[in-house]
Amino acid sequence: xxxxxLPLSHRPGPRRRIAAAxxxxxxxxxxxxxxxxELAEGLDANGFETRTLAGNHSATDILxxxxxxxxxxxxxxxxxxxxxMINHIRTVSGRREMSLILMSGAxxxxxxxxxxxCVARKLRLxxxxxxxxxxxxxxxxxxxxxxx
Numbered sequence: 001x002x003x004x005x006l007p008l009s010h011r012p013g014p015r016r017r018i019a020a021a022x023x024x025x026x027x028x029x030x031x032x033x034x035x036x037x038e039l040a041e042g043l044d045a046n047g048f049e050t051r052t053l054a055g056n057h058s059a060t061d062i063l064x065x066x067x068x069x070x071x072x073x074x075x076x077x078x079x080x081x082x083x084x085m086i087n088h089i090r091t092v093s094g095r096r097e098m099s100l101i102l103m104s105g106a107x108x109x110x111x112x113x114x115x116x117x118c119v120a121r122k123l124r125l126x127x128x129x130x131x132x133x134x135x136x137x138x139x140x141x142x143x144x145x146x147x148x
Contacts, residue, residue, distance in 0.1 A: 024047070024048055024049055024069060024146060024147060025048070025049045025050075025051075025066060025067065025068040025069050025070070025146070026040075026043050026048045026049070026050045026051075026068055026069070026070045026071070026072060026142055026146055027050070027051050027052075027062060027063055027066055027068040027070070027071045027072070028040055028043075028050060028051070028052045028053075028072045029053060029059050029062075029063070029071055029072065029073045029074060029077075029082075029085060030052070030053065030072065030073075030074035030077065030103065031053065031074060031077035031078055032074070033052065033053065033054055035131075036052040036053065036054070037052060037054070038135075039072060039133075039135065039138065040052050042135045042138070042139065043138070043139065043142060046139050046142075046143075048142060048146065051066045051068070058080070059080055059085060060080060060085070060088050063085070063088065063089070063092075064092065068098065068146070069097075069098060069099065069145070069146040069147070070098065070099045070100075070101065070126070070141075070142050070145055070146035071085075071089070071098060071099070071100050071101070072101045072103060072138065073085055073086070073100055073101065073102055073103065074103050074104060075102055075103070075104040075106065075110055075111065075114045076104050076105065076106045076110065082102065082104070082114055083114065083117060086100070086114070086117055086118055086121065086123065087121075089123060090121040090122075090123060097124070098123075098124065099124040099125075099126045099145035099146065100118060100123060100124060100125050100126060101126050101127045101128070101129065101138065101141060102114050102115060102118070102125070102127070102128040102129070103128075103129050103130075103131055103133055104128075104129075104130060104131060105130070105131040107130075108130055111128045111129075111130060112128075114128065115128045124145070126141050126144070126145045127141055
């Protein structure tokens, strides 16, 4: 049976335009806001423009509006978790050129699974780290993959 027609009053909303990833921008997607703030301060001091989850916006909204060239992604966090964010990045056009650094305080097994999850979706995986991370190494990778 076909779906009933839409009422005449139905008007679809405007299509959301997603900007292409911009080098020099880094989104720190981590529910530990203190940790994210420390990373942001270190990256800001090295010429990067950063965003964190601080505020009332969802991770997917920040990602879509900020259009970072690099995402530092915590895998184990409240929804949307790292796997849901990876799927969002994959499905949104213009995001495949974005590089990812995966981070987790959980065991290395979770990082291995998440890394394979990224590779299977043909995303750019720059690195995977168990927390705590070394800020100098994060800055080095961002200089290579996000270029301030």
